[in-house]
Amino acid sequence: MIPTILPTYNRAPLSFVKGEGSWLIEADGRRFLDLGAGIAVNALGHAHPDLVAALTEQAGRLWHTSNLFEIPHQQELADRLVEATFADTVFFTNSGTESCELAVKMARKHFHEAGQPERTGIIAFAGAFHGRSTAAIAAAGSEKMMHGFGPLMPGFTHVPWGNHDALHAAIDDTTAAILIEPVQGEGGIRPLPDQCLKGLRALCDEKGILLILDEVQCGMGRTGRLFAHEWAGVTPDIMMVAKGIGGGFPLGAVLATEPAARSMTAGTHGSTYGGNPLGCAVGCAVMRHIAEPAFLAEVTRKAALVRQRLEGLVATHPDIFSGVRGAGLMLGLECRVPNTDVARAGHAAQIITVPASDNVLRLLPPLNITDAEIAEAMTRLDTAAASLEIA
Ligand SMILES: *Cc1c(COP(=O)(O)O)cnc(C)c1O
Numbered sequence: 001m002i003p004t005i006l007p008t009y010n011r012a013p014l015s016f017v018k019g020e021g022s023w024l025i026e027a028d029g030r031r032f033l034d035l036g037a038g039i040a041v042n043a044l045g046h047a048h049p050d051l052v053a054a055l056t057e058q059a060g061r062l063w064h065t066s067n068l069f070e071i072p073h074q075q076e077l078a079d080r081l082v083e084a085t086f087a088d089t090v091f092f093t094n095s096g097t098e099s100c101e102l103a104v105k106m107a108r109k110h111f112h113e114a115g116q117p118e119r120t121g122i123i124a125f126a127g128a129f130h131g132r133s134t135a136a137i138a139a140a141g142s143e144k145m146m147h148g149f150g151p152l153m154p155g156f157t158h159v160p161w162g163n164h165d166a167l168h169a170a171i172d173d174t175t176a177a178i179l180i181e182p183v184q185g186e187g188g189i190r191p192l193p194d195q196c197l198k199g200l201r202a203l204c205d206e207k208g209i210l211l212i213l214d215e216v217q218c219g220m221g222r223t224g225r226l227f228a229h230e231w232a233g234v235t236p237d238i239m240m241v242a243k244g245i246g247g248g249f250p251l252g253a254v255l256a257t258e259p260a261a262r263s264m265t266a267g268t269h270g271s272t273y274g275g276n277p278l279g280c281a282v283g284c285a286v287m288r289h290i291a292e293p294a295f296l297a298e299v300t301r302k303a304a305l306v307r308q309r310l311e312g313l314v315a316t317h318p319d320i321f322s323g324v325r326g327a328g329l330m331l332g333l334e335c336r337v338p339n340t341d342v343a344r345a346g347h348a349a350q351i352i353t354v355p356a357s358d359n360v361l362r363l364l365p366p367l368n369i370t371d372a373e374i375a376e377a378m379t380r381l382d383t384a385a386a387s388l389e390i391a
Contacts, residue, residue, distance in 0.1 A: 012347060019046020022369045024352065033377050035365045036352040040185070040217045040330065043244035043290060045366035050285045051247050058281035066272060073280035080287045084226055086235035087255035091264070092275030092283075096216035096242035097131030099252045103212045103238045104135055104153075106256060106264055107177040110210065113263035119176040119209070120155045127161050127187030127357060130179070130214055130240075139179060161190060167203070177210040177238070178203070182228035185217035188358030189325050189332030194232035201234040210237040210260055216252070220244030221290040221367050223328030224300035231327075244367075247286040251279040290367065299367050302374060303328045306363070309378045317385040325360070329367055332360035333381075337388055345387050351380035 014032070016024040022045050024032045037043065044051060058073070065071060078090040093099045104122060111119035122139060130136040137145040138152035146152060159166040161184070178200055184190040204211040213236040218228040222244060225231055229239075237260040242252030252274075273279075289295055307324060310333060314321040320342065323334040335342050339355040346353050354362040365377070 012344075014347060021045040021047075022366050022373045030350060032347075032350045032352050033373060033380060034352045035363045035377055036354040037364050037366050038248060039243065039354055040222060040364040041243045041246070042248050043220055043222070043367050044247050044286060045368055046248070048247065048289075048368075050289070051249075051282055054281045054285035055249065055278060058278050062277050064273070064276050064278070067270060067275065071275060071277055071280060073277055073284055074275040077275075077280045077283045077287060080284065080291065081253065081255060084287075084291050085239075085255055086257065087239065088258040089256055089261045091254045091256075091269065091271075092280065093242065093252035093254065093271060094250045094273050094279070095131070095252050096214075096240060097133045097136050098271065098274070099216065099240035099242055099254050100130040100136045100139060100214070101133055102254045102269060103179070103214075103240050104139070105269060106238055106254065106261060107210050107212060108155075109263040109268065110260055111176050118174050121172075121175045122156050122177050122179050122212075123167065123170050123175060124156055124158055124179045125161050125181075125184075126158055127184055127190065128158075128179075128181060128214075129184070129186035130181075130216075161187075162196070164199075171203075171207055171209070175207065175209050177212050179212040179214065181214045181216075181218060182232075183218035183223065183327050183330055185330070185362070186356055188356045188360040189330060189362055190358075191325070191327045197229060197232035198234050201232075201236075204237075212236060212238045212240070214240045216240050216242045217364075218327070218330055220286070221296055221299055221328075222330045222364070224296055224303055225328075226291055226296065228327065244290070245283055245286060246279055247282055249279050249282040251283050295367070299329055302369065302371070303331075305371065306331060306365075306374055306377075309374065310363075313378060313381055313385065316382065317389065320385040320388055326363075329363075329365055329369075331363040332356060333363065335359050335361055341388060342384060345384035346381065348387065349380040349383040351377060351384065353381075 017027045018025040024034045124139050128140045130139045135153040138156045141158040239255045310324045325332045339359045339361045356362045
């Protein structure tokens with residue numbers, strides 16, 4: 001008999017009833033160090049007092065009005081994001097998938113209104129992940145995600161990650177945009193070298209097409225900059241955001257330049273919940289922390305510490321791990337044994353990690369994890385690896 005919850009997940013047999021900073025706690029009091037952060041969502045850890053205050057204060061006042069009316073916290077959050085980034089304008093969504101939908105619509109509409117309606121094609125990359133809608137799975141092009149769900153939205157082509165010639169060959173008169181994650185998340189924590197992102201920007205300018213960045217996982221401070229593309233010193237035309245921006249409240253956004261977004265006039269897009277008062281109250285509180293230069297500098301400092309400790313872990317357990325990859329606090333341990341086995345051994349050692357493709361184990365801790373917690377995490381990862389060596 002089918003379970004009462006549609007069984008699309010292989011869930012771990014763990015059930016948490018409480019969160020405190022970098023810790024998740026089971027009903028029996030067992031404490032797990034959380035290096036998954038709800039898949040890079042709980043950027044400020046669990047139950048951060050400022051986020052709890054922002055949410056509960058708003059909850060006591062007003063939950064929802066729809067976008068038929070002005071929403072002060074939505075305006076504040078949009079203004080903050082515009083001030084802190086390349087963007088001129090923001091649309092709020094509830095998830096990364098919805099941000100993907102709008103990014104694609106915006107790119108197509110842009111060229112339609114620009115008198116080039118034939119430009120509808122989006123070029124994406126092997127190993128990408130952009131969400132689970134029929135457009136987002138078509139964008140990612142993974143057989144595993146697409147199988148049986150056709151017909152999918154047409155107009156997406158895929159080129160191998162890092163293949164310059166294939167990318168050039170894929171661009172033609174029907175291309176509207178290039179869509180890429182500055183650091184692939186689900187695909188196995190693969191950072192795009194700064195030089196490549198610069199090259200993509202130049203290529204888009206040369207061809208007159210748009211650059212769409214998916215910063216759903218790598219954005220919001222994860223790499224030590226507010227957004228990962230800032231390291232390369234170039235900016236996109238359109239950017240998808242979600243995950244960390246709500247700190248655990250479902251919130252996403254599409255940020256865009258005025259030229260890219262101009263065609264999105266009244267009635268062309270909408271969302272019942274997107275940018276709702278609860279989400280934006282929390283989003284403002286998240287931004288107040290993460291956009292602070294001192295906070296981002298701490299992310300970079302701690303990232304170097306974690307990375308150094310992970311290199312040591314790899315050296316100590318060469319039969320379990322083969323290397324470390326990633327950027328900032330978006331790190332991947334390359335595994336020699338199935339990454340799911342390592343994740344399970346981690347559960348026994350009371351530490352949470354997240355498997356990704358390419359047999360990589362993702363470490364996506366809360367960005368405000370402490371040095372002591374980092375040290376504890378390394379001890380627990382060491383215990384987990386040692387348990388697999390004995391087995
Ligand atoms: C998680 C993710 C998405 C999809 O976000 P949802 O909120 O699950 O819809 C899209 N792109 C990237 C890079 C992601 O990591």
